Amino acid sequence: MNFASDNVAGTSPALLQALADINDRPLPSYGGDPHTAEVEHLCRKIFEHDNLRTLLVATGTGANALALSALTPPWGAIYCHSDSHIAVDEANAVEAASGGSRLMTIDGAHAKIDPDKLRAAIYGKGIVHHPQPSTLSITQMNERGATYSLAELSTLTAIGREHGLRVHMDGARFSNAIAGLNCTPADMTWRLGVDVLVFGATKNGALAGEIVVCFDPDLADELEFRRKRAGQLFSKMRTLSAPLAAYLRDDLWLENARHANAMARQLAQGLADIEGAQLLRQPDGNQMFLTMHPALAERLRAAGAEFDDWPEVGPDVVRLVTAFNTREADVHAFLSLAANA
Numbered sequence: 021m022n023f024a025s026d027n028v029a030g031t032s033p034a035l036l037q038a039l040a041d042i043n044d045r046p047l048p049s050y051g052g053d054p055h056t057a058e059v060e061h062l063c064r065k066i067f068e069h070d071n072l073r074t075l076l077v078a079t080g081t082g083a084n085a086l087a088l089s090a091l092t093p094p095w096g097a098i099y100c101h102s103d104s105h106i107a108v109d110e111a112n113a114v115e116a117a118s119g120g121s122r123l124m125t126i127d128g129a130h131a132k133i134d135p136d137k138l139r140a141a142i143y144g145k146g147i148v149h150h151p152q153p154s155t156l157s158i159t160q161m162n163e164r165g166a167t168y169s170l171a172e173l174s175t176l177t178a179i180g181r182e183h184g185l186r187v188h189m190d191g192a193r194f195s196n197a198i199a200g201l202n203c204t205p206a207d208m209t210w211r212l213g214v215d216v217l218v219f220g221a222t223k224n225g226a227l228a229g230e231i232v233v234c235f236d237p238d239l240a241d242e243l244e245f246r247r248k249r250a251g252q253l254f255s256k257m258r259t260l261s262a263p264l265a266a267y268l269r270d271d272l273w274l275e276n277a278r279h280a281n282a283m284a285r286q287l288a289q290g291l292a293d294i295e296g297a298q299l300l301r302q303p304d305g306n307q308m309f310l311t312m313h314p315a316l317a318e319r320l321r322a323a324g325a326e327f328d329d330w331p332e333v334g335p336d337v338v339r340l341v342t343a344f345n346t347r348e349a350d351v352h353a354f355l356s357l358a359a360n361a
């Protein structure tokens with residue numbers, strides 16, 4: 021009964037198998053292997069985009085920092101939510117990689133950027149003293165488990181376009197957002213004006229690795245050099261790419277996310293009947309926040325359940341996260357423990 025995070029979960033067996041399958045043969049290094057090419061080919065199909073380019077990197081922080089550094093000059097302003105991972109959980113990696121850009125944080129309920137606040141925050145174009153409006157960064161699904169609807173995304177990217185902003189999407193849980201909204205990856209990204217997506221894999225059953233999906237091929241050439249300078253160009257790239265090709269092939273990425281979301285829905289439904297637990301909002305994907313009476317939390321933990329407190333959201337708030345391999349039996353066990361507590 022571990023609901024602490026989706027990165028405490030292991031790896032989808034198909035990905036481990038993909039790695040084992042190529043272990044007995046030498047393959048070209050630095051991304052010259054056929055699996056790296058296959059990842060790009062599969063992304064072109066998944067995103068219905070013939071020219072997109074993909075770069076594999078080790079971590080979400082690295083991917084966000086690289087993507088944003090290519091989109092933003094050192095004197096640029098990046099508009100993002102005040103609870104966004106890039107603002108609060110990346111130790112200024114974006115600012116470092118971009119040579120000094122400024123994160124301009126914007127509020128909004130459930131960690132969604134409020135369009136009016138975004139409009140009000142964009143200021144100073146052409147004023148030499150002021151950070152220059154450059155980039156909009158949106159997390160989809162976001163840090164509070166909320167998914168922007170396509171209409172909400174479209175409103176934000178339209179504001180960005182009015183002001184000449186480029187658009188980055190932190191998709192550490194992009195698959196959960198797609199599974200939740202049941203829309204196409206193209207409709208959620210480049211058709212709305214997203215320039216670079218970080219297509220997360222680690223939290224959805226990958227061994228490691230995130231895919232930087234660049235919808236602007238010119239920018240991809242620059243990203244290649246930035247990745248090398250950041251020390252993120254793997255010489256044995258196949259150790260990332262062979263499992264990731266298996267992850268993308270036959271839509272395993274979507275199947276994994278659908279399962280995680282379904283487990284979250286079951287958990288949320290069951291929690292509605294539990295005294296001492298109150299969801300802050302229904303989960304859009306695989307994570308939910310709730311107030312939980314401390315005595316209930318203590319009993320659940322004493323019985324072996326694992327989950328984290330989330331005091332930055334509020335007193336007695338905890339977070340529950342499901343993963344690609346969460347078992348229905350664990351959801352039921354958690355709920356019956358809670359009911360009996």
Ligand SMILES: Cc1ncc(COP(=O)(O)O)c(C=O)c1O
Nearest residue numbers: 079080081082105159163190192
């Ligand atoms: C919204 C979001 N972006 C990015 C990341 C990636 O972080 P890491 O650098 O740990 O892979 C995470 C992980 O928690 C996240 O929740």
